[in-house]
Amino acid sequence: MWVVGSAAAALLLLFTAAGAYAQNEQQGYQKMKCVVIDAGHGGRDYGCISPDKKYNEKSIVLSVALKLGKMLKEEHPDIKIVYTRDKDVFIPLDERAAIANRNKADLFLSIHANSLASNLSRISGSETYTMGNQVSQGNFDIVKRENAVIAMEDDYTTKYEGFDPSSPESYIIFSLLQNAHSEQSIKFATYIQKEYAKGPVKLNRGVKQAGFVVLWRTTMPSVLTEIGFLSNEEDRKIITTEKGQREIARRLCDAFGKYRVDYEKALLTEEEEEKALGKEKEDKKENEIEAEKKVEKKATADEGKRADNQKSKVVYAVQIMATPKRLQSSASHFKGRKDVRFVQENGLYKYYVGGWDTKQQAQQNLPQIAKLFKGAFVIGVKEGKIVDRVY
Numbered sequence: 001m002w003v004v005g006s007a008a009a010a011l012l013l014l015f016t017a018a019g020a021y022a023q024n025e026q027q028g029y030q031k032m033k034c035v036v037i038d039a040g041h042g043g044r045d046y047g048c049i050s051p052d053k054k055y056n057e058k059s060i061v062l063s064v065a066l067k068l069g070k071m072l073k074e075e076h077p078d079i080k081i082v083y084t085r086d087k088d089v090f091i092p093l094d095e096r097a098a099i100a101n102r103n104k105a106d107l108f109l110s111i112h113a114n115s116l117a118s119n120l121s122r123i124s125g126s127e128t129y130t131m132g133n134q135v136s137q138g139n140f141d142i143v144k145r146e147n148a149v150i151a152m153e154d155d156y157t158t159k160y161e162g163f164d165p166s167s168p169e170s171y172i173i174f175s176l177l178q179n180a181h182s183e184q185s186i187k188f189a190t191y192i193q194k195e196y197a198k199g200p201v202k203l204n205r206g207v208k209q210a211g212f213v214v215l216w217r218t219t220m221p222s223v224l225t226e227i228g229f230l231s232n233e234e235d236r237k238i239i240t241t242e243k244g245q246r247e248i249a250r251r252l253c254d255a256f257g258k259y260r261v262d263y264e265k266a267l268l269t270e271e272e273e274e275k276a277l278g279k280e281k282e283d284k285k286e287n288e289i290e291a292e293k294k295v296e297k298k299a300t301a302d303e304g305k306r307a308d309n310q311k312s313k314v315v316y317a318v319q320i321m322a323t324p325k326r327l328q329s330s331a332s333h334f335k336g337r338k339d340v341r342f343v344q345e346n347g348l349y350k351y352y353v354g355g356w357d358t359k360q361q362a363q364q365n366l367p368q369i370a371k372l373f374k375g376a377f378v379i380g381v382k383e384g385k386i387v388d389r390v391y
């Protein structure tokens, strides 16, 4: 049965990606150097087409991609911008991801326009996807359409390990994926949707997860944005005009700027962070700062005690997220979990829950936890350090 074979192949791929990630972690977080802009479709693949056949997705998204690239080059001259295509050519999905991987890109942005059947022409709005398992039929129709292009590629059954874009069973492999970059991807996707809220496309359909082949093969944070519906009259009037395309590119450029600030914040050494924090607090009263310090110290001491108890023994737990700034234990991000602990690593607070003697026990508990925390994965913690990662 191909599902089994394919799942194994997917896991193999996953371990390769995880290896690259672990290596990156050891070297510490780096400055953002390269962004890949992927204009969907192209050449013999038109993408979706407007009901009057006047407009097609491949030219709309190329126009947005080029406008965005130009803005990024002007506003972030230190960053290398790579296009998977800058003209009307056909590029296979796996090659798009390969371009990003070869360039060691820090971020991958795939730009698409949406479309639904004529009886659903009232549906409008923008949405941004990260890699994951699709949840609703509506999403499945979209992901199926975007993935269907592989059928235009030579030799696609071998290349994609028998993946059939129209069969829901094929998508099982995506639920096995614990993408090492999902937290960063979701962060970027969230910034995009926040910017989109400023218009010109009116409805904001939010951040979603689905199994897009083009995202599957990338080894860096990656998102796929659907800028609006060609099948909807109101959206169409925006996304097919120069003005509308320029405004959408502006939103994407601003979202990138915000993501970059966040990403590079994680680069600050603790000393730099303290300095930055000091500046923020200049206006605060001395005693307020002292009180905060005491709380911090107590938290660190508590962590220390726990670490002592666990000395020289690896405890297996589930990492649920990482943030550059420390979150309160009562933060809503933790969805009511009371057993959240953290380790500090490479300028990030990495939060985990649970604690088991064996990797197997942690893995058994992972699916339940991952329902609430997408992208969660098993880690081994020893003396306050992460010593093992299982993706």
Ligand SMILES: [Zn+2]
Residues within 6 Å of the ligand: 040, 041, 047, 048, 057, 111, 112, 113, 146
């Ligand atoms: Zn598309």
